Amino acid sequence: MEIDCLQKGLPLNRNNSLLKLSPFLDDEGLLRISGRIQNSDIDLPGKDPIIVPAKHHVATLIVRHYHEKSEHQGRHITEGKIRSSGYWLVGGKRLISSILHHCVVCRKLRGKFVEQKMCTLPQDRLTPCPPFTYIGLDTFGPWNVRARKTRGGQANAKRWAIIFCCMVSRGIHIEVVEEMSTSSFINALRRFIAIRGPVKHIRSDKGSNFVGAVKELNLNVIDVEDKAVKDFLSEESITWTFNPPYASHMGGSWERLIGTVRRILDNMLRNTDTKHLTHEVLTTFLAEACAISEPATTGTRI
Structure with missing residues (x-):
């Protein structure tokens, strides 16, 4: 037209x-x-x-x-x-x-990434119970600390931390260990139970920190398959469940809290001379980081 x-x-x-x-x-x-x-x-x-x-x-x-x-x-x-x-x-x-x-x-x-539909939460995330009855745990670190003074200077050592996360209340508890060994882990777990009360179920990833097979590589590990650990878990009526290999997303409940604690600790160490970091100072910092990151809804067991 x-x-x-x-x-x-x-x-x-x-x-x-x-x-x-x-x-x-x-x-x-x-x-x-x-x-x-x-x-x-x-x-x-x-x-x-x-x-x-x-x-x-x-x-x-x-x-x-x-x-x-x-x-x-x-x-x-x-x-x-x-x-x-x-x-x-x-x-x-x-x-x-x-x-x-x-x-x-x-x-x-x-194209946009496909978002996977979230599955239903496990029963131990939803069961009403006292705090820290169902927990997830993991290790993180290490940090170099000043162990003792010698004639030649200072002897340094390493320290690791074990985080215990309540699956229901999202409360956390941190224990510092001197070495990644079965005995250190049992002592940390005994201290945790003495403070927080009995535990029914433990979840963790199947990383090298907990699998004893990596001892063949001369690595520092916590051997959950060790007889001492099995006997202790049996005496306390505790069951331990591993997440499938290469499924770190299943441990997001405690991995997220580890990231929060790390950020708080990094800011604390920013104003501290890390060359003079001691075991006592590290333990204090982790306890304060634990208190800051712990949700307000977390209760305490009597």
Whole structure:
């Protein structure tokens, strides 16, 4: 209709959407935009763009072509590539967005990660019980501490921490151990039970800290499979469940709290000379970090 009006020399309807583009017909009968650079001697493809309706199939082919030439970039780059090539798509933004939305290559390059549906919580996370009846534990560290003074200077040693997380109340308890060994772990667990009360069930990951098989590599570990640990757990009527290997997300209940304690401890150590860090100072810092990160809803067992 617009081409017929221009061929007959008639003005376009005042409500026509092309009126603001000042369209005109070239020598080949193509409908073009009359821009502000008509008097320029430079012959540019985008000087007088050809008007193409977005609903036409040719417009779809143009968008797909220049979208591939722009290496599957976004709408703005694709649209700029089309206009600089001498085409003006009426309603092109919606068409370009639609084609990019259905582009398989773009979906592969910039697709969103699939979010897995969270499973139901285990029973020990929901059972009403006193705090620290069901716990998850893990070790973190080490830290270098000053052990004793010698004639040649100072003898340094390493310290680790064991975090006990209540599966119900989210309360935490931290014990410092001198070495990653079965005896140190049993002492830490005995101190924990003496303060917090009896434990029914323990959860942890199946990391190298708790599996005795890595002793063949001469690593410092807590051997849960050791007879002393088994006897102690049996006497206290405690069951221990390992998370599957390479499933660290199943231990997020206590891994998240370890990160919180680490951030608090890092800020405490920032104002302390770590060269003069002692076992007593480290224990104090961990106790204060435990108190800061512990939720207000955590109760205490009498």
